[in-house]
Amino acid sequence: MFYRRIGDDLQVALTLPQHAEALFALTDENRAYLKEWLPWLGAVTTVDATRRFIDLTLDNFAKGTALHEVLLYQGEIVGVLGFNTIDKTNGIGRVGYWLGEAYTRRGLMTAAVADLLHLGFQELQLQRVEIRCATENRRSRAIPERLGFQFEGTLRSVERVGQRLHSPAVYGLLRSEFQAKD
Template identity: 40%
Template sequence: MFIHKINEDLSLKLIELRDSESVFELTDGSREHLRTWLPWLDFTTKIEDTTEFIKGSLKGFAENRSLNTVILFKGETVGIAGFNEINWSNKTAYIGYWLGEGFQGHGIMTAVAKTLTDYAFDELGLNKVEIRAAVGNKKSRAIPERLNFVNEGCIRQAEWLYDHYVDHVIYGMLAEEWKGN
């Protein structure tokens, strides 16, 4: 099992089926907050939907093409983060993340993204890490910016959010840049 302690209060743990209830409750309790930027909330309406997400996550992990973790803060599930995709041909990992509404503003996600980036370069031997965020999602964009990721550009109408498209900013970090960072 994958588990990584970031500091005394914060750790990442490979998502498991037994996390279904805590992840669903966090999702449900933060639904309106998360719905602003995440397109899957309307399709996650019962615990079984979360269970199916976890099954898919575990399959991706077993096939070495993704890694989804539960973020634990002081022992409590507060969000999800990981590599939505690992492209081994191009040696690139794509980080995705979300935090429950009451847990923002504590530096949790910046520490998590830093840890995942370290892991991608130091443990997996990858060359690049990308983070994408909607142009208007200032909180999400602040994370790669704090970590000195390079703004590589904008993809127009990259994602459909319920009733409109949003543009995405792509942030990238190369292994050689990270080591000198």
């Protein structure tokens, strides 16, 4: 099983079918908190829907086109992150993440995304990593800003979440920039 220790209380692991119940429970508990930002939330209303999602992520992982991880804090699933897409031809990974509300403001996701960057640039040999965040989502935007990503612009009205169209801020980090920091 893919598993990485980030700190004493923090680990990431490849999302597997045995995580379905805990992951669904976390999603369901945080539904009101997450609904403003996540377009897929309405489609995940059962544990079976979570299982189907996990199966899809594992298929994509086997193809080398994505990597989905659960974030564990003190042994409990508290969020998810990963490369939602990996463009192998161009060496580009697009990062996505979310964290249960009770676990925010502790630096957990920043540490986990930093670990994901090491994995992406060193093991997956990516040339570029991209993060897109709704312009209004300051907490989410703070992560790439803390990790040295460059703000590259805003895509206007491209992601529907409920009745709203979000305009994501696009952040990019190149392998050369990552190596210069390391």
